[in-house]
Amino acid sequence: MALVYTEEHEMLREAAKGFLKEKSPVTEFRALRDNQDPLGFSRKLWQEMAEMGWAGILIEEQYGGLDFGFTGAALILEEMGRTLCSSPFLSSSVIAATALRFAPETLKENWLPKITSGEAVIALALEEGVKHDPAATSMTAEKSGNGYRLNGSKSYVFDAMDADGFLVLARNSGNPGQEDGLSLFMVDSKVSGLSSTATKLLDSRNYAVVTFDNVEVSGGDLIGSVGAGLAMLEPALNAGRIGLAAEMLGCSDQCFESTTEYLKERKQFGQIIGSFQGLQHRSAHLYSELELVRSAVIKAGQDFEKNPEHAGMIASLAKAKSGEVAVLAANEAVQMLGGIGMTDELDAGLYMKRIRAAQELLGDYAFHANRFAKWRGF
Amino acid sequence: MSDLEEFQAKTKNWLEENCPKSMRKPMRNEFDACWGGRYCEFSSEDQKLWLQRMGAKGWTAPEWPKEYGGGGLNKEQAKILKTELAKIKARPALLSFGVWMLGPALLKFGSEEQKKQFLPPIVRGEIRWCQGYSEPGAGSDLASLQTKCDDKGDHYLINGQKIWTSYADQSDWIFCLVRTNREAKKHLGISFILFDMASQGVSTKPITLISGKSPFCETFFDDVKVPKQQLVGTLDRGWDIAKYLLTHEREMIGGSSDGSMGGRGIGEIAVSALGANENGELVDSALRSKIATAELDGWAFLLTMERSKDEAKAGHGIGARSSMLKYYGTELNKRRFELLMASKGLSALEWEGEASNDGQLPRQWLRTKGNSIEGGTSEVQLNIISKRILGLPDPKVN
Numbered sequence: 156m157a158l159v160y161t162e163e164h165e166m167l168r169e170a171a172k173g174f175l176k177e178k179s180p181v182t183e184f185r186a187l188r189d190n191q192d193p194l195g196f197s198r199k200l201w202q203e204m205a206e207m208g209w210a211g212i213l214i215e216e217q218y219g220g221l222d223f224g225f226t227g228a229a230l231i232l233e234e235m236g237r238t239l240c241s242s243p244f245l246s247s248s249v250i251a252a253t254a255l256r257f258a259p260e261t262l263k264e265n266w267l268p269k270i271t272s273g274e275a276v277i278a279l280a281l282e283e284g285v286k287h288d289p290a291a292t293s294m295t296a297e298k299s300g301n302g303y304r305l306n307g308s309k310s311y312v313f314d315a316m317d318a319d320g321f322l323v324l325a326r327n328s329g330n331p332g333q334e335d336g337l338s339l340f341m342v343d344s345k346v347s348g349l350s351s352t353a354t355k356l357l358d359s360r361n362y363a364v365v366t367f368d369n370v371e372v373s374g375g376d377l378i379g380s381v382g383a384g385l386a387m388l389e390p391a392l393n394a395g396r397i398g399l400a401a402e403m404l405g406c407s408d409q410c411f412e413s414t415t416e417y418l419k420e421r422k423q424f425g426q427i428i429g430s431f432q433g434l435q436h437r438s439a440h441l442y443s444e445l446e447l448v449r450s451a452v453i454k455a456g457q458d459f460e461k462n463p464e465h466a467g468m469i470a471s472l473a474k475a476k477s478g479e480v481a482v483l484a485a486n487e488a489v490q491m492l493g494g495i496g497m498t499d500e501l502d503a504g505l506y507m508k509r510i511r512a513a514q515e516l517l518g519d520y521a522f523h524a525n526r527f528a529k530w531r532g533f
Numbered sequence: 534m535s536d537l538e539e540f541q542a543k544t545k546n547w548l549e550e551n552c553p554k555s556m557r558k559p560m561r562n563e564f565d566a567c568w569g570g571r572y573c574e575f576s577s578e579d580q581k582l583w584l585q586r587m588g589a590k591g592w593t594a595p596e597w598p599k600e601y602g603g604g605g606l607n608k609e610q611a612k613i614l615k616t617e618l619a620k621i622k623a624r625p626a627l628l629s630f631g632v633w634m635l636g637p638a639l640l641k642f643g644s645e646e647q648k649k650q651f652l653p654p655i656v657r658g659e660i661r662w663c664q665g666y667s668e669p670g671a672g673s674d675l676a677s678l679q680t681k682c683d684d685k686g687d688h689y690l691i692n693g694q695k696i697w698t699s700y701a702d703q704s705d706w707i708f709c710l711v712r713t714n715r716e717a718k719k720h721l722g723i724s725f726i727l728f729d730m731a732s733q734g735v736s737t738k739p740i741t742l743i744s745g746k747s748p749f750c751e752t753f754f755d756d757v758k759v760p761k762q763q764l765v766g767t768l769d770r771g772w773d774i775a776k777y778l779l780t781h782e783r784e785m786i787g788g789s790s791d792g793s794m795g796g797r798g799i800g801e802i803a804v805s806a807l808g809a810n811e812n813g814e815l816v817d818s819a820l821r822s823k824i825a826t827a828e829l830d831g832w833a834f835l836l837t838m839e840r841s842k843d844e845a846k847a848g849h850g851i852g853a854r855s856s857m858l859k860y861y862g863t864e865l866n867k868r869r870f871e872l873l874m875a876s877k878g879l880s881a882l883e884w885e886g887e888a889s890n891d892g893q894l895p896r897q898w899l900r901t902k903g904n905s906i907e908g909g910t911s912e913v914q915l916n917i918i919s920k921r922i923l924g925l926p927d928p929k930v931n
């Protein structure tokens with residue numbers, strides 16, 4: 156498949172750009188932050204996005220979705236990254252929607268229409284340590300009657316506050332560190348024994364510690380078979396990774412564009428600073444790196460769309476490369492802006508913080524480079 | 534079966550029948566590379582046969598029109614041919630500045646007679662071309678070149694010196710930049726001209742490189758007479774042709790290495806040289822992470838090359854983007870060869886001897902240092918990106 160966007164994709168991008176520019180410019184995100192909004196996003200805006208079909212972009216038509224394909228979802232995330240839009244799109248419409256593809260029919264019927272309509276937000280309750288490491292899961296899922304009893308705690312769960320449901324990975328056998336013995340559950344947030352406590356992170360988005368204290372779930376809430384939960388979650392994780400890669404590409408691109416514009420305006424030593432070769436070469440290098448990121452993101456989106464169960468390596472490539480370059484883009488933005496780049500008034504710092512979080516979530520550079528190397532046999 | 538599927542099936546069959554078995558192995562050294570030309574000494578009968586067959590089919594220049602000896606393939610077909618060649622690990626039948634650089638420029642700027650005269654022998658590998666651009670005083674600042682070309686009524690007379698002319702001593706013809714107007718601004722007095730290296734007054738002097746080889750020369754022109762119909766395009770307007778040719782050269786240099794030796798990744802090579810731990814990971818973990826970074830970048834770069842071709846197909850010319858490919862590709866290639874050297878440790882230092890095929894690896898490693906210089910240095914590419922793509926102002930000259 157050619158590594159270019161189709162006309163349909165370009166139309167979606169234009170629509171997304173227009174919508175986000177009007178409804179969710181960076182000033183909106185800033186306002187959410189300044190007002191210490193407990194959700195970190197606007198449910199009203201999310202409702203509007205759902206009405207446009209975004210919330211169900213990956214969901215099959217029989218559940219009300221658009222089934223537009225993954226490249227479309229990645230494009231929306233890229234545009235969201237550009238304006239630092241905050242929404243549960245990644246959690247609910249990309250990660251959960253992908254995981255639920257592999258769920259039993261009753262779970263699908265229960266959740267997918269609500270995700271599509273924006274009525275339900277679903278978050279991924281996965282991490283237990285400070286580094287992304289699904290196999291390290293120690294939260295337990297004990298057999299209890301026809302169902303399971305969950306005990307343990309998940310941290311850094313993004314979009315957790317106000318979530319209506321959680322995708323939960325828990326251990327039914329084996330020890331932390333083993334990839335086997337994990338099971339994946341879809342848990343309603345209203346069940347007794349489940350509680351969330353907000354965590355404030357640097358990017359001002361919505362995170363929480365979610366605690367499961369003897370939470371009872373039924374066998375019907377299981378996605379895939381017992382003990383094979385990690386493999387079952389893998390496509391959803393890869394969807395999230397490629398999604399984050401796309402979002403970071405949007406962030407980087409925007410940082411880069413604004414910085415380049417600034418280089419054409421600011422004068423020092425009687426000259427436009429953009430005429431200094433010391434800055435030009437770094438800008439040109441960053442431009443080149445961004446081109447590589449874009450290629451990896453397009454390819455990852457296409458491959459995932461074609462075959463979501465075999466997109467692990469390309470997802471790792473996209474996530475690693477995009478994260479690495481995004482960090483460079485943010486650093487260069489602040490540096491080239493000089494003193495004002497350090498001020499809260501400028502957006503560069505907001506991008507830097509969003510990028511810092513996004514590159515860490517679902518595996519940082521080292522995590523993915525390591526995976527990539529293993530696949531390549533070294 | 535769709536047309537493309539049919540083309541693929543036919544191509545596969547043809548290659549099966551026509552590509553000699555010995556041409557389906559990676560090249561071991563530069564003698565396995567075939568550059569054609571009058572002085573060509575084929576290293577084997579198979580090598581000669583392979584060139585003849587591919588040349589006759591026009592597949593040494595798959596996308597050139599058939600009327601000029603090319604393959605007449607469209608972009609999709611050319612991609613299929615490339616894939617099928619790669620599948621059987623076929624060696625290139627011909628390496629050629631004519632195919633990579635001069636051909637595209639002639640197709641765009643040449644007269645009908647020039648295309649008919651010069652293109653078919655390039656396709657068949659009969660005439661080998663060299664590039665006369667750089668001069669001792671005109672490297673990065675190529676447009677300040679001084680080689681004189683005077684109008685003598687029925688012919689031109691050329692005097693001056695070129696340098697770093699790759700393979701000048703082994704080439705049949707040269708495409709050369711000369712100054713035809715000394716009054717005009719420097720970019721507007723340059724012409725693009727072709728002549729036979731066997732002409733009276735042409736001499737070459739090989740220069741030895743750090744790799745110990747002498748693939749390039751100083752080239753001297755002393756009253757060289759050139760027929761007037763060998764000037765390409767408009768008099769004094771050769772700079773446009775020169776730049777167009779450079780975009781092709783840059784794309785070619787940037788993409789010329791897939792960073793793998795005989796299809797193997799650096800990681801795999803390092804594991805076989807140094808060993809792996811019980812998890813199958815390269816024992817040297819610091820080296821392992823550097824290799825992982827280079828391989829990640831390598832993949833993303835290959836995808837970028839592919840995307841550029843797809844975009845060109847969709848009608849977006851690559852223009853200044855060739856500078857990005859050239860810059861990134863050559864810098865990446867240098868990183869890879871550093872890692873290959875590290876992976877082989879002390880054994881990578883062997884300069885002579887059978888084990889190392891007379892220092893094949895270290896000589897290649899040294900040669901990659903030139904990739905970011907030839908065809909315009911990395912710094913020059915970054916300048917072009919800054920100016921043409923990012924729209925940053927020219928640096929002030931003090």
Ligand SMILES: Cc1cc2nc3c(=O)[nH]c(=O)nc-3n(C[C@H](O)[C@H](O)[C@H](O)COP(=O)(O)OP(=O)(O)OC[C@H]3O[C@@H](n4cnc5c(N)ncnc54)[C@H](O)[C@@H]3O)c2cc1C
Nearest residue numbers: 421422423424428431432433434490491492493494495497
């Ligand atoms: C945390 C902090 C504390 C500070 N405290 C003080 C203080 O106490 N007192 C005080 O007086 N100032 C203070 N400063 C200001 C500081 O000294 C200036 O920010 C700094 O000198 C840069 O100037 P500028 O911000 O105007 O950036 P600019 O000069 O506009 O630079 C913008 C970009 O252009 C680059 N650039 C500029 N000229 C060239 C050139 N010739 N070649 C190549 N690149 C160039 C710069 O490196 C930078 O990347 C502080 C700044 C910070 C961030």
Ligand SMILES: Cc1cc2nc3c(=O)[nH]c(=O)nc-3n(C[C@H](O)[C@H](O)[C@H](O)COP(=O)(O)OP(=O)(O)OC[C@H]3O[C@@H](n4cnc5c(N)ncnc54)[C@H](O)[C@@H]3O)c2cc1C
Nearest residue numbers: 664665666667672673697698699903906907908909910912
């Ligand atoms: C292996 C090899 C093969 C070659 N083959 C050919 C050939 O076949 N035909 C041919 O005509 N030429 C050939 N060349 C020559 C090549 O094109 C020149 O070497 C190249 O253009 C650089 O010119 P220079 O060597 O004069 O270096 P210079 O231009 O003197 O550059 C010296 C250094 O200064 C830097 N520099 C120069 N200008 C700027 C600027 N404006 N901004 C920032 N930095 C700058 C350069 O990047 C470089 O690092 C070949 C070179 C090599 C290495």
